[in-house]
Amino acid sequence: MNKKKHLGIIIISVAIAVICVFTFFLNFLSLNKFDNIFEQFIGKTADTTRGDTLGADTQYYKSDFESAADLYAYETDLVAEMAMEGATLLENKGTLPLAKGTGLSLFSHSSVDLVSGGSGSGSGSFELTADLKEGLENAGLEVNETLWNFYKSGNGSGYTRGAGSINYGASLDWRINECPLSKIIAEPNLAQTFDGTVAMFVLSRTGGEGADLARDMAAYGGESGRHYLEPDKTELEIIDYLNKNFDEVILLVNANNVMELGWVEDYENITAVINFPGAGRFGTYGLGYMLTGLDKDGKEISASGHLVDTVAYDSFSSPAMQNMGDYNYEGTNYYYVNYAEGIYVGYKYYETRYEDVLVQRDGAGSYDYAQTVQYPFGYGLSYTKFVWSGFEVSAANAETGEITVSLNVKNNGDRAGKEVVQVYMQAPYTEGGIEKSSVTLVGFHKTGNLAPGADEDVNITINLKDFISYDDEEYKTYVLEAGTYYITAATDAHKALNNILAARGGIDEGKLVAAGGLDEEENAPDTSFVGTYVQAETDATTYSVGADGEKITNRFDYAELSDAKYLSRTNWSAMENDGLRYGTASNVASGAEIGGKQWSHSITSQLKAELDSRDSRRPESEKVLTGYGFGMDGELDLIDMRGKPFDDKGWDDILKQITLDELSLLVDECGYCSPAVHSINKPKVTDLDGPAGLNLVVGHGSVPIGTDPDTGDEIKSMTWPSEYLLASTWDEDYVFLMGQGMGEDGLYGEVEGWYGPAVNIHRTPFAGRNFEYYSEDSFISGIFGHEAVRGAATKGMYAFLKHFALNDQETHRDHLGIVTWAGEQAIREIYLKPFEMVIEDNYVTINYNEPVKNENGETTGYTMKQTQVPAATGIMSSFNRIGPTWAGGNYNLLTEVLRNEWGFNGFVLTDYEVASYMFTDQCLEAGGDAKLKTVGLAGNMLFGYSLEDAENIDEQPYARTAAHHILYTVVNSAGMNGYVHGVEYVNGFAYYKIILIVWDVLAAAGVGVLIFFLVKKIRRNRKIAAE
Secondary structure (H helix, E strand, O other): OHHHHHHHHHHHHHHHHHHHHHHHHHHHHHHHHOHHHHHHHHOEOOOEEEOOOOOOOOOOOOOOOOOHHHHHHHHHHHHHHHHHHHOEEEEEOOOOOOOOOOEEEEEOHHHHOOOOOOEHHHOOOHHHOOOHHHHHHHOOOEEOHHHHHHHHOOOOOOOOOOOEEEOOOOEEEOOOOOOOHHHHHHOOOOHHHHOOOEEEEEEEEOOEOOEOOOOOOHHHOOOOOOOOOOOOHHHHHHHHHHHHHOOOEEEEEEEOOOOOOHHHHHOOOEEEEEEOOOOOOOHHHHHHHHHHOEOOOOOEOOOOOOOOOOEEOOOOOOHHHHHOOOEEEOOOOOEEEEOOOOOOOOHHHHHHHHHHHHOOOOOOOOOOHHHHEEEOOOOOEOOOOEEEEEEEEOOOOOOOOEEEEEEEEEEOOOOOEOOEEEEEEEOOOOOOOOOOOOOEEEEEEEOOOEOOOOEEEEEEEEEHHHOOEEEOOOOOEEEEOOEEEEEEEEOOHHHHHHHHHHHHOOOOHHHOOOOOOOOOOOOOOOHHHEEEEEEOOOEOOOOOEOOOOOEOOOOOHHHOOOOOOOOOOOOHHHHHHHOOOOOEEEEEEOOOOHHHEEEEEOOOHHHHHHHHOOOOOOOHHHOOOOOOOOOOOOOOOHHHHOOOOOOOOHHHHHHHHOOHHHHHHHHHOOOOEEOOEHHHOEOOEEEEEOOOOOEOOOOOOEOEEEEOOOOOOEEEOOOOOOHHHHHHOOOHHHHHHHHHHHHHHHHHHOOOEEEOOEOOEOOOOOOOOHHHOOEOOHHHHHHHHHHHHHHHHOOOOEEEEEEEOOOOOOOOOOOOOOEEEOOHHHHHHHHHHHHHHHHOOOEEEEEEEEEEEOOOOOEEEEEEEEEEEEOOOEEEEOOOEEOOEEHHHOHHHHHHHHHHHOOOOOEEEOOOOOOOOOOHHHHHHHOOOEOOOOOOOOOOOOOOOOOOOHHHHHHHHHHHHHHHHHHHHHHOOHHHOOOOOOOEEEOOOEOHHHHHHHHHHHHHHHHHHHHHHHHHHHHHHHHHHHO
16 A cells, blocks of 8 residues: 555656656757757748947848849849750751751650759759750740650650669669650550651750769669660660651750760761750750750850760770779778779870870770760860861960960851860870870860851960879979970860871871761861970979978878779770779679679778778877967957958957857858857858759758749749759850859858869769769869859858869768779879869959047948958868778878968868768868768767867867868858947747747646646645554
């Protein structure tokens, strides 16, 4: 009886304790550890400020548009124009341009489900994308409605393309799943609607973050031995039917990866081929304009896109394909890739080996260029003809290294159009010396829209800094070797090389062939477009000094394998029989891999130990031991440092004011924002994906930027064309305008940081994120990245240039960080060069307020001033390792190269957070600044990362330096709109707190009720006991 008497009291007491403890931790964790992620996922009211601006103009960045609706209308037309300029005509037997009113029968399910971008970070509000029918009809073409409906909602609607990379590679679906020809033929009354129309077959392939494209289709409903970048049997059956039943068939290649197209030559009635990568929300409008040869305003234009990747007959013919995909270190969870091809990526392989076969260089092996390359890098057709003349090459400027290439371009055809002039260089090569490609792109220019008979004088400035090579053996730095450098202007890389070979002499010109898909006569060499630059002596000094005044030297010797073969011009035959492959086929299943099996290699205990460590490679002599004060009294606000140099003494003062708690959060939790720092009045600012538009964290839909005044509908930020299509315009002005557009969207959507653009390389055709990267060429990637970042910076948006570096493969990128092996020369010339080009010599002018003080030293107002600051102030490191060391925690990469050699003082952010190998201490020690993390999942699971913990005290000086980088970036951005000294940041009310308040009220009421019954029960028990 006594036990029963106390059981009720115990139950009620436990219930009260559980509710109280649960409520405490719910509030503590929600308001602290999970506050950031809850705000992002559930939302909040707008942030505000409080304080007196003393009448100052605090809108440091202003929109050029009266409203979000005006901005959206402008961007709609701009995206269409970009697509019009980037769509690349590969074949045309008189079919194009189409007359308005031409009927088109669109075949394949992809015709109603066009690829407009990529998945993962490349996502957006794709439901807003103008479909192919809308785009073509907008241009005055007529679309076969019956066939369209067959695919859209009829019996052909169920044959949807596989999603590819699902949930960042968690699962894969590379099914093509095209509607069979039998279904089309069997559809009642459908075939009769084809009469009098031109057929268009849409060949689409998707791609996305987290996985590379299937190299074998057996696991995805296809045939073993066939891959994703070629048509399957069902598609070829339909194409064969079209070839037999239509006089004119247009092939629209709608993929963000280079497709194999050699099979096109088997179908004589395929009369036009267009390469059309993901073109964004309104790209189909631009395609319509390109097809009709008339722009939005009805003005005559011609196709003007050009390839930024080589189109080979066999996607596996490049040396890089021998080492990409699923490679595992036996008995471990570590995966690897070896860049055994060295600098010979894309055209730098195909063209260089062509030359070496012609000159009969030892080891050239068996290689037939015309049977290997269908369309060379830089190739593209027009509807009109151009004549070039007056080619000249100036002397090099002794101070700047600049050379001017001049020529005249005349439209000699009967339609208006634009021409792309490409400038290539050939450096002197010594057999067995520094590896050099036969041609290298060093400049380009797209003319204006020239009317028939009109001409344009073209002047292209090139620079000797793009002639240099990295010598990783003798000089261990950048050198400009002695000898004759050949310079030519051409329409593509192969024409350029043939020009140079003919001018050099010593080769029978009859052996100079065109690419397999091109006309020999039209692509004959022209020596009148070849000039030279002569370097009298090897210069190993001019280009060997970094921004810090120290010698540039080898930083990545450790990243090259000692037991692997690397490609050389002295031994091309090493490629034969997969001779470059570092690994052997295992018995482990791997659906997307060649033969459906994983490749593997043994691992040494020493390498395993290196991979298991969290060593940043920072030398002991460079480790910082100096102590600093934190949380000290001070009067500075972050806005006071706007426009000040990075080394201004005021930075020391303001950094002292930051508390360790604030600093810990700042470096460890910068996922999609950088946190507020109240001690210095730093606001919380928002950073978002992705490369093609500003996307919400939840659902990846586009960020709202306003409301349509006519309809009341929400206006969402623009989804831009893929970087692949943008590069195909060969007009860097478009990426500058895209960057500005991103910044404009940011001003309306309250987003200050942009996770983009990306300047990694199309190392292979199968890379999952080629949609997000510009090209196989480092020079054009650097030019376009430079302008995109500069454009965004003019509107106060800092861009996180990504992914730094060598993140050119998605497979296993986050499985403990794929171990990426490469030689120093390739790392610098191919993979780091575009990043360097974006960062160096890239500035914008910003506004800042200078206080006006009275005789007592009191601020009475402000005067607007201007100064220049770097445009490139953000870098996103990559998932992968360089050698055994994670890129985001690699001192050689982040400090020795990025900060010391290039002089970068901006914000280095990790690419997301993988707690198993992305360690905050390693990141900070290496020269990184913060983790792209929304909640602390590593370290102390309850209280998160703290610089006050004993194990993290040594990281305090690195964290302080990191804060300097972050604050320098933010203070010169649009994140400071609305601020002068004394104005404080007020965080918006987070909606999750409503749930918290409701719970707290209910919990309090529940505890109150339980206490009532507890007291009642205790009194009753006492009364019973007293009786």
